[in-house]
Amino acid sequence: MSRLIVVSNRVQDPAAGPGAGGLAVALGEALEANGGVWIGWDGRVEQDPLHPVSWNEHRSGNLTLLTTSLTPEEHEGYYLGFANRVLWPAFHYRLDLVDYTTDHSRVYGAVNRRLAMKIASILRPDDRIWIHDYHLIPLAAELRATGCGNPIGYFQHIPLPPPSILAAVPEVNWLVRALFAYDVVGFQTETDRLHLIQQVQQLESETESDGEYVTAFGRSTRVKSYPIGIDADRFTAMARTPNAEEIINRIRQRNLNRSQVIGVDRMDYSKGLPERMESVRRLFELYPENRGAMTFMQIAPTSRGAVDAYVDLHERLDSLSGEINSKFSDFDWTPIRYINRQFPRETLAALYRASRAALITPLRDGMNLVAHEYVAAQDPDDPGMPVLSRFAGAAEYMDEALLINPYNIDQTAIALQTALQMPLKERKRRHKALMKVVHDLDVSRWSSRFLNDLSQLLRAVPG
Numbered sequence: 043m044s045r046l047i048v049v050s051n052r053v054q055d056p057a058a059g060p061g062a063g064g065l066a067v068a069l070g071e072a073l074e075a076n077g078g079v080w081i082g083w084d085g086r087v088e089q090d091p092l093h094p095v096s097w098n099e100h101r102s103g104n105l106t107l108l109t110t111s112l113t114p115e116e117h118e119g120y121y122l123g124f125a126n127r128v129l130w131p132a133f134h135y136r137l138d139l140v141d142y143t144t145d146h147s148r149v150y151g152a153v154n155r156r157l158a159m160k161i162a163s164i165l166r167p168d169d170r171i172w173i174h175d176y177h178l179i180p181l182a183a184e185l186r187a188t189g190c191g192n193p194i195g196y197f198q199h200i201p202l203p204p205p206s207i208l209a210a211v212p213e214v215n216w217l218v219r220a221l222f223a224y225d226v227v228g229f230q231t232e233t234d235r236l237h238l239i240q241q242v243q244q245l246e247s248e249t250e251s252d253g254e255y256v257t258a259f260g261r262s263t264r265v266k267s268y269p270i271g272i273d274a275d276r277f278t279a280m281a282r283t284p285n286a287e288e289i290i291n292r293i294r295q296r297n298l299n300r301s302q303v304i305g306v307d308r309m310d311y312s313k314g315l316p317e318r319m320e321s322v323r324r325l326f327e328l329y330p331e332n333r334g335a336m337t338f339m340q341i342a343p344t345s346r347g348a349v350d351a352y353v354d355l356h357e358r359l360d361s362l363s364g365e366i367n368s369k370f371s372d373f374d375w376t377p378i379r380y381i382n383r384q385f386p387r388e389t390l391a392a393l394y395r396a397s398r399a400a401l402i403t404p405l406r407d408g409m410n411l412v413a414h415e416y417v418a419a420q421d422p423d424d425p426g427m428p429v430l431s432r433f434a435g436a437a438e439y440m441d442e443a444l445l446i447n448p449y450n451i452d453q454t455a456i457a458l459q460t461a462l463q464m465p466l467k468e469r470k471r472r473h474k475a476l477m478k479v480v481h482d483l484d485v486s487r488w489s490s491r492f493l494n495d496l497s498q499l500l501r502a503v504p505g
């Protein structure tokens with residue numbers, strides 16, 4: 043039977059239990075179904091002079107995890123350098139944060155080549171390969187160079203900007219050409235899909251676009267949007283366990299009759315966190331009745347602490363939350379509760395359910411799964427309202443959320459006030475529509491849509 047080979051920058055063990063995220067669970071299910079291999083970085087950085095590129099194999103049921111550590115040079119050039127100081131900011135439209143001073147693309151290419159060699163050494167003729175995200179764009183081209191003719195798909199979890207922005211990305215022509223070594227290329231939204239087609243049309247006069255297929259650089263690739271979601275039923279159930287109920291009761295007792303507004307994000311400059319805190323400040327200025335009556339809880343665990351832009355962001359948020367708290371706090375009330383740590387998923391589900399509104403205001407986001415989680419966790423008889431950035435992929439699907447431009451501080455503050463004041467009937471109507479979106483985009487549907495398209499190519503594979 044055809045195996046599935048998944049490749050992503052980091053490998054997450056789907057057997058990690060309730061701590062495992064929806065993506066790990068969905069991919070784990072797909073891998074378990076037919077047997078599979080998950081390949082990627084184990085998160086360690088080490089220089090072992092005897093085994094500089096060693097691999098570890100760990101079997102769990104039908105699934106094999108094949109992981110490697112990175113050398114310090116690979117970690118710097120591939121992960122911190124090209125992936126996180128070039129592609130991440132550029133693909134999130136932040137050309138001001140792109141590192142143009144060093145050419146990291148050589149090491150990025152070399153790590154992709156190393157992964158390709160490993161995959162080629164274990165590959166069977168009927169394997170399907172599914173590659174994830176911007177760390178691994180050239181991997182299919184490297185695999186094709188080893189003679190691999192298997193179906194290979196790529197899914198980009200983050201946005202793809204238009205050609206006017208892509209023009210500033212070092213080595214962009216190489217990256218775009220590399221996408222045409224794949225059989226299926228998936229994006230979160232139609233907008234991202236169109237951006238690729240526009241970019242290819244600029245580069246290659248021979249481009250043909252026929253429905254879902256784009257022919258360029260001598261290959262025809264299926265380019266399509268496959269919006270990702272969460273395991274909706276599982277998340278809804280998590281917000282209703284006895285443990286979750288206890289957390290909700292504790293929050294309500296602590297908050298007395300005050301309402302809670304929540305934000306949950308990896309700490310990242312793409313998430314619009316300073317602008318969000320400014321909007322909360324503006325809410326207290328424009329609508330003083332919220333002073334003493336509403337608390338904003340922002341949960342933002344630190345990520346990528348080794349990249350300068352993240353250190354600056356951390357300092358800015360500490361200072362902004364401190365400033366707002368010292369201006370508006372009372373002896374028995376703090377306006378902003380700002381927490382830098384991870385929580386178990388069940389606790390997050392309870393925190394969402396205990397919140398009257400959520401501020402989900404990234405400056406740019408591929409999808410934003412917090413939007414889905416917040417909706418799934420609500421009590422349908424008394425649901426809270428998401429205030430959602432127009433620049434999150436989720437906004438392309440969730441038009442019953444309160445959509446805002448996160449750069450417009452007043453607009454966000456006004457939308458938050460609307461969410462806090464919204465009559466129950468309207469909240470219920472909007473929540474019902476949003477819940478339908480969350481179910482329609484369920485993560486198991488996302489993986490089966492992508493894998494069905496990829497599997498159609500198996501017939502064309504010899505052997």
Ligand code: ADQ
Binds near residue numbers: 199307343407409
């Ligand atoms: P991320 O940028 O990580 O993902 P997002 O989609 O919002 O963004 O997912 C974040 C996940 O982390 C959510 O499941 C959330 O619950 C979890 N999380 C955040 N803070 C947490 C905390 N303190 N404790 C526990 N869990 C926490 C990338 C892209 C997104 C895209 C996803 C999936 O940037 O645009 O939606 O991949 O494709």
